[in-house]
Amino acid sequence: MKRDSRLSSVLHALLHMAEHDGPMTSEAIGQCLGANPVVVRRTMGFLREAGIVSSGRGHAGGWRITRDLSVVTLQQLHEALGEPAIFAIGNRSENPSCLVEQSVNAALETAFAEAEALLLDRFAHVTLADLAADFSRRYAEIHNQKD
Template identity: 35%
Template sequence: MSANSRLTVAAHVLTWIGLYQRRGHEVATSEQIATSASTNPVVIRRLLSELRRAGLADSQRGAGAGWTLTRELSAITLLDVYRAIEPGPLFALHRAAPDPECVVGQGIGPALSAVYDGVEAALRRELAQTTLEDVLQDILKAA
């Protein structure tokens, strides 16, 4: 099973736009962002559409088209980004109900739900403590 990089790419996109705007640019194109993230602009546009729906980014059409942040990096947490792109639970139970006559089948859902709920709560707490400004400052320190 491969790891999901959507949160990483979304944080990259928003942090890049924030830095780009700080450097005096009004909007960033998906092509520019895609170059930084080494991916296809279509992937960036799809991701930015989700971020726009969540109120984290906005787009301008026509002459000077591109993307902007809707708020400062210091006002966007990794939890905000996570919620925008991963609206469902982190873990899922069986798609089909397990055999209720089996002791494991009848008990696996409740046993794992408690664990999964705790893991997800810890994840959300941790993500809420880091803003994209924190991420940018770490990046700039390392550069």
């Protein structure tokens, strides 16, 4: 089963945008991600609807972050993307009247719900500013090693 990597891709794109002076085109973001510009536009459209980015047309056009990085959380981005499934695994539902299936599904459902709640709570406490600071720290460490 293919994993939904849109949140990771959006975070990647937004950090590139945060480091870039001025707007970034879908083509430039696509190059950073190794993605088709059409996919970039479609995905960034979700963020535009959520008020996180804006887009402009023409020679000086492109995508811009419109909110302060310190207030944009991973949870908000996850929600903007339509709250894709957190886990690629799920319950079997071939025979809902089967008591064994019911028992297994009840146990798994509880575990999935608890794990998802924990992850979403963590998402609520991590901001783009946190990720940008981590990137800056890592960048500085690499460049200080070369000196």
